Amino acid sequence: MRHTDRANTLSPTLNRLQSVRPLVHCLTNEVVQEITANVLLAAGASPAMVVGKEEAYDFAQLASALLINLGTPYPERLESMRLAIAGAKAANRPWVLDPVAAGATRWRDQLMQEFLALRPTVIRGNASEIRALAGLSSSGKGVDAADSTESAIEAAKALSYEWGSVVFITGAVDRIVEGDRVEDVAGGVELTTLVVGTGCALSALTAAYVAVAPTPFEGAKAAALHTKLAAEEAFKTAKAPGSFHAHFIDALFSIAQTLKESA
Amino acid sequence: MRHTDRANTLSPTLNRLQSVRPLVHCLTNEVVQEITANVLLAAGASPAMVVGKEEAYDFAQLASALLINLGTPYPERLESMRLAIAGAKAANRPWVLDPVAAGATRWRDQLMQEFLALRPTVIRGNASEIRALAGLSSSGKGVDAADSTESAIEAAKALSYEWGSVVFITGAVDRIVEGDRVEDVAGGVELTTLVVGTGCALSALTAAYVAVAPTPFEGAKAAALHTKLAAEEAFKTAKAPGSFHAHFIDALFSIAQTLKESA
Amino acid sequence: MRHTDRANTLSPTLNRLQSVRPLVHCLTNEVVQEITANVLLAAGASPAMVVGKEEAYDFAQLASALLINLGTPYPERLESMRLAIAGAKAANRPWVLDPVAAGATRWRDQLMQEFLALRPTVIRGNASEIRALAGLSSSGKGVDAADSTESAIEAAKALSYEWGSVVFITGAVDRIVEGDRVEDVAGGVELTTLVVGTGCALSALTAAYVAVAPTPFEGAKAAALHTKLAAEEAFKTAKAPGSFHAHFIDALFSIAQTLKESA
Numbered sequence: 181m182r183h184t185d186r187a188n189t190l191s192p193t194l195n196r197l198q199s200v201r202p203l204v205h206c207l208t209n210e211v212v213q214e215i216t217a218n219v220l221l222a223a224g225a226s227p228a229m230v231v232g233k234e235e236a237y238d239f240a241q242l243a244s245a246l247l248i249n250l251g252t253p254y255p256e257r258l259e260s261m262r263l264a265i266a267g268a269k270a271a272n273r274p275w276v277l278d279p280v281a282a283g284a285t286r287w288r289d290q291l292m293q294e295f296l297a298l299r300p301t302v303i304r305g306n307a308s309e310i311r312a313l314a315g316l317s318s319s320g321k322g323v324d325a326a327d328s329t330e331s332a333i334e335a336a337k338a339l340s341y342e343w344g345s346v347v348f349i350t351g352a353v354d355r356i357v358e359g360d361r362v363e364d365v366a367g368g369v370e371l372t373t374l375v376v377g378t379g380c381a382l383s384a385l386t387a388a389y390v391a392v393a394p395t396p397f398e399g400a401k402a403a404a405l406h407t408k409l410a411a412e413e414a415f416k417t418a419k420a421p422g423s424f425h426a427h428f429i430d431a432l433f434s435i436a437q438t439l440k441e442s443a
Numbered sequence: 444m445r446h447t448d449r450a451n452t453l454s455p456t457l458n459r460l461q462s463v464r465p466l467v468h469c470l471t472n473e474v475v476q477e478i479t480a481n482v483l484l485a486a487g488a489s490p491a492m493v494v495g496k497e498e499a500y501d502f503a504q505l506a507s508a509l510l511i512n513l514g515t516p517y518p519e520r521l522e523s524m525r526l527a528i529a530g531a532k533a534a535n536r537p538w539v540l541d542p543v544a545a546g547a548t549r550w551r552d553q554l555m556q557e558f559l560a561l562r563p564t565v566i567r568g569n570a571s572e573i574r575a576l577a578g579l580s581s582s583g584k585g586v587d588a589a590d591s592t593e594s595a596i597e598a599a600k601a602l603s604y605e606w607g608s609v610v611f612i613t614g615a616v617d618r619i620v621e622g623d624r625v626e627d628v629a630g631g632v633e634l635t636t637l638v639v640g641t642g643c644a645l646s647a648l649t650a651a652y653v654a655v656a657p658t659p660f661e662g663a664k665a666a667a668l669h670t671k672l673a674a675e676e677a678f679k680t681a682k683a684p685g686s687f688h689a690h691f692i693d694a695l696f697s698i699a700q701t702l703k704e705s706a
Numbered sequence: 707m708r709h710t711d712r713a714n715t716l717s718p719t720l721n722r723l724q725s726v727r728p729l730v731h732c733l734t735n736e737v738v739q740e741i742t743a744n745v746l747l748a749a750g751a752s753p754a755m756v757v758g759k760e761e762a763y764d765f766a767q768l769a770s771a772l773l774i775n776l777g778t779p780y781p782e783r784l785e786s787m788r789l790a791i792a793g794a795k796a797a798n799r800p801w802v803l804d805p806v807a808a809g810a811t812r813w814r815d816q817l818m819q820e821f822l823a824l825r826p827t828v829i830r831g832n833a834s835e836i837r838a839l840a841g842l843s844s845s846g847k848g849v850d851a852a853d854s855t856e857s858a859i860e861a862a863k864a865l866s867y868e869w870g871s872v873v874f875i876t877g878a879v880d881r882i883v884e885g886d887r888v889e890d891v892a893g894g895v896e897l898t899t900l901v902v903g904t905g906c907a908l909s910a911l912t913a914a915y916v917a918v919a920p921t922p923f924e925g926a927k928a929a930a931l932h933t934k935l936a937a938e939e940a941f942k943t944a945k946a947p948g949s950f951h952a953h954f955i956d957a958l959f960s961i962a963q964t965l966k967e968s969a
Contacts, residue, residue, distance in 0.1 A: 429685025
């Protein structure tokens with residue numbers, strides 16, 4: 181898809197995001213909380229990291245969507261995540277699972293299976309993570325993907341059928357999978373992978389878009405488009421990861437402003 | 444107040460900050476620790492996030508001021524906060540309460556009342572949070588303010604009388620309230636609200652200024668002035684949140700350097 | 707050493723880092739996780755913050771090196787750190803200790819002695835921290851060094867003899883100490899100290915370099931050189947801490963690209 185076509189496809193969902201300004205309840209990993217909040221704010225959503233088990237259930241009901249990121253799990257925080265998911269489900273809110281570093285340890289894999297069984301609205305991961313979730317061998321190392329997104333499509337279909345989730349595989353070409361339906365979103369720039377948290381923040385942005393889109397599939401696609409357009413825009417001026425980080429946030433914001441004005 | 448007048452008002456307190464370089468003990472939320480430390484460093488203070496309950500009491504006595512931010516509370520961390528407040532009080536150090544997302548859940552509100560009863564030197568929040576603390580209805584959503592600071596002045600007065608605190612309401616126009624005294628600090632730019640942690644970092648900077656100012660009221664005012672001047676300076680070059688973040692930190696630093704040299 | 711000489715000295719170890727892309731398991735403090743990951747990514751290593759005690763032992767064995775940073779310790783996390791160190795030792799992986807704010811409280815000092823006794827491959831701290839570890843008086847305040855690196859050389863030698871560690875003292879002139887051997891790395895810029903986490907991230911980068919260098923001593927030296935060159939490069943364009951942060955990350959990346967190409 182050309183730039184203009186991608187922007188046109190994004191436009192209606194992005195405009196709904198701007199007018200609704202969905203509150204996204206994020207229970208994410210320790211490393212990426214700041215960039216996650218900044219990505220949501222720049223795109224036009226409202227972040228809230230409420231983590232105590234005493235209020236996670238209640239707060240999830242107030243929010244428009246929930247993000248669960250399993251990057252740095254430990255028992256106390258996992259308990260809050262389970263309560264937040266219960267709260268989101270009770271209020272019929274969508275929730276996104278980010279299975280960071282799936283496949284890294286046996287304990288992590290058991291956790292992943294437990295959370296999959298709670299039937300996430302969307303699962304957003306890289307190819308290595310999606311393969312690992314489906315029980316396939318993966319060449320991921322820690323949080324980096326070492327597999328192409330194409331190699332994870334069958335895994336994604338299996339996960340989608342088993343848990344009723346949209347599966348959103350990100351990489352050089354993003355793949356959005358629901359049952360047998362697969363849609364590609366190409367573009368973006370590789371430098372994005374050198375800024376920690378861009379993938380995790382995309383999961384949060386997916387939660388925001390799913391809260392306002394006609395379907396979870398369309399929500400994931402809008403998040404993919406907004407992110408890839410922003411990365412390309414940022415790369416026009418920033419060729420190294422420190423400035424790219426700032427320009428990427430800027431571009432998420434300016435794309436939102438431009439499409440809003442042209443709406 | 445014009446730019447020059449605001450800079451002149453800030454100057455003496457800022458110069459004390461530079462020469463004392465107060466150590467600010469921060470027990471803050473998970474999302475904003477990095478920007479909080481960077482704001483303190485840029486302005487000329489020294490941050491320290493010491494969080495274990497085994498050393499929170501002792502460390503609070505070594506520091507010049509304490510920040511307590513209730514953005515992401517959970518029992519273990521709350522215990523450290525209580526000990527740090529006890530340590531700060533034993534050593535006669537000022538402490539600032541940031542009541543993030545007051546009003547969001549019943550559990551959070553009970554916490555807020557418990558911490559208010561420990562009589563913070565300064566309470567720094569947005570209008571929705573200050574209204575919620577005083578038991579008024581608020582239209583805040585998560586961490587965003589949806590009320591004007593003017594609408595929170597009566598709430599601030601009530602809190603100030605009840606707990607002996609200076610109440611520092613931030614927004615388009617900041618209001619510093621002590622008993623019936625109210626002072627306004629206008630200026631700043633709205634883009635600041637799209638960078639996560641700028642409000643939380645301002646609470647930390649308030650703790651730093653209160654440690655060196657003649658009175659807590661003057662300390663809050665200096666923090667307001669320094670922040671608003673820096674935001675305006677940053678906005679001259681940065682119109683989107685990613686670059687604004689970097690330029691805001693730069694401006695906090697360069698204002699400190701400039702006023703120091705002209706002193 | 708002149709710029710070219712320093713770059714030439716760095717070049718072979720940096721090239722090994724690029725080709726191996728070592729996975730660094732980081733158990734670090736709450737404040738600096740994002741910058742730590744971004745520094746590793748920019749330099750060409752791969753970060754992973756796996757913190758649960760259920761998987762810390764296993765994950766340490768998968769990684770190429772381990773970082774333990776005692777900036778914000780508390781019992782639960784300390785337990786994960788002990789397990790990660792045991793895992794790293796079982797797999798014969800190097801580990802780096804960052805003794806943040808050593809000397810600040812009695813509890814912290816007891817912790818530091820416990821972790822020293824686990825015989826870190828490298829200890830990376832500022833002069834005040836290294837002096838405190840060795841039981842000497844120090845004028846550090848919180849996380850800031852107030853002593854010259856020269857004043858910590860004898861302390862570093864004593865620590866090196868006692869624990870078999872390389873001791874890497876950072877400051878205006880870095881000193882790398884192993885037994886009686888001392889090597890200096892001069893350069894860098896003072897502004898680096900106004901960006902939180904640059905020291906902590908250097909400890910993580912040291913772990914990455916130690917994983918690929920012929921000896922831990924050479925690894926520490928490469929980390930010092932890469933960091934000082936990057937800081938000088940960043941300072942050419944950025945004179946205030948907000949932009950310096952972004953340009954420093956950029957420079958770590960561009961130095962790696964340039965030396966790689968010229969290899």
